[in-house]
Amino acid sequence: MSKRPLDIVILGLSLASSWGNGHATTFRSLLRGVKRLGHNVLFLEREVPWYAGGNRDLPDPDFCDLQFYQGLDDLEDRFxxxxxxxxxxxxxxYVPDGVAAIDQVLALANGTVGFYDIDTPVTLAKLRRGDEEYLSVRQIPRFDVYFSFSGGRTLDRLQSEYGARRAEALFCSVExxxxxxxxxxxxxxxxxxxTYSDDRQPTLEKLLLEPARRLPECRFVVAGPQYPxxxxxxxNVERIEHLPPAEHASFYSRQRYTLxxxxxxMIAAGWSPSVRLFEAAACGTPIISDAWDGLDKLLPGGVAIAENADDVVALLRDRTDEERGSMAAKAKATVLADHTGDARALEFISALRQAAASPAAERKSALA
Known part of the structure; x- marks a missing residue:
């Protein structure tokens, strides 16, 4: 199998702006790794006002060619x-007009075509409700590979229930x-x-705001946009409206624990790590987390699980610096070994080559 550099085109929600989304940092980490492997990427991003102007914190990346398009006609005319x-x-x-964009790509592309679902449990919940905002059920069997932010049993469901030819876990990663x-x-x-989310807010209330009320002598912080x-x-809870990625390491490093x-x-699906989990671990910050299947396998011994405010209060009061440091060191070592952008890029390129070589693929390409 040839190992020549690949020419890859990605249509993603955003690469240029990390405002209010976790996609940009995910793509940045992955694509920096892809570039270091010697491959070429054109990233196509829909021009939208909320990711433009002052919210655009990486307008000119040095690891790929980033281009903006105005709509589907512009996408086809230019690219x-x-x-x-x-x-x-x-x-x-979550690419705008995603269903139509996928149809357009499937009609044009001669190489391998894949879908990268950075929201897999949300996507499948939407599809069960008949909501095809950015992906249609009919399109899933047409992809040569379906990359999923969730692993575990979700991959089996994608293949057995939705007809995905090849479902591969492609977790987030850290730079x-x-x-x-x-x-x-x-x-x-x-x-x-x-970022604020209706379904995360009760947990934030339980595991941060309530402990803050019980521990007035302690200091807390919540950073992110769109909180009502x-x-x-x-x-004793400080609010930061938006924290650009350049300030994340400093933010994590100044916390005794991060939540x-x-x-x-994603809890229901399991095996759905947040990029914030890996970022905090790489910064050596001890992590307190809600519980979900797969967490203990992804970061063995590196996370303290909290089910309620009492658990958080006990951790803040009773855990020694040595205990916190030991936990953080285990998480950091695992992340640097298994969850960097370079590690993820190797998985990505390997899956593309395997998908191209698969006899089940309808589309032949030059990847193999």
């Missing part, structure tokens, strides 16, 4: 030849050169980084 000639074309979840301990002294006892004005923030909160659909 049809690149899509036709690519070794692989990947469409991501190890950007996420590392800064050595800054602790500022907060417990912090959280994440109706939330009753305790006086990981998982969306309900």
């Amino acid at each position: 049809a030849e690149r899509i036709r000639g690519a070794d692989a074309v990947i469409v991501g979840s 190890a050169e950007r996420y590392r301990p800064t050595g800054e002294p602790p500022r907060w006892d417990l912090g959280y980084l994440g 004005d109706t939330i009753d923030w305790p006086d 990981n909160v998982t969306r309900a659909d």
Whole structure:
């Protein structure tokens, strides 16, 4: 099998802006790794006002060619030849007009076509409700490979229930050169980084806001946009509206613990790690998390599980610095070995080559 560099086109929600989404940092880590492996990527991003202007924190990446398009007509007019000639074309979840964009790619592409679902449990929940916002059930069997942010039994479901030819776990990853301990002294006892979500908010209330009320002598922080004005923030909880990726390592390094909160659909699916989990671990910050299947396998011995406010209060009061340090060291070692952008890029390229070589694939390409 040839190991020549691949020409890859990706249509994704955003690469240029990390505002209010976790897709940008996921793509950045993966594609930096892909570039270091010697492959070429054209990333196509729909021009939308909420990811433009001051919210665009990486307008000119040095690891891929980033281009913006105005709509589906513009996409075809300007990039049809690149899509036709690519070794692989990947469409991501939550791409605007995603169903139509996928149909367009399937009609144009001569190489391998894949879907990268950065929201797999949410996607499948939507499809069960008949909601085909960015992916149609009829399209799933047409992909040569379906990359999923969730592993475990979700991969079996994609193949057995939805007809995916090849379902591969492609978890989020961390850029190890950007996420590392800064050595800054602790500022907060417990912090959280994440955009507001209706289904995460009850857990944030239970595992951060209630402990903050019980421990007025401790300091807490919540960073992220879109939190409604109706939330009753305790006086000892600091709010940061938006924290660009360049400031994440400093943010994590100044916490005695960081909190990981998982969306309900992802808890139900299991094996759905958040990029924030790996980022905090790489920074050497001890993690408190809600429980879900697969967490103990992904970061064995590296996370403290909390089911309620009592658990969090006990961790903040009773866990020694040595115990916290030991837990954080285990998580960091695992992440640097298994969950970096370089590790994920190897998995990505390997899966593309295998999909192209599969006799079950309808589409022949030059990947193999």
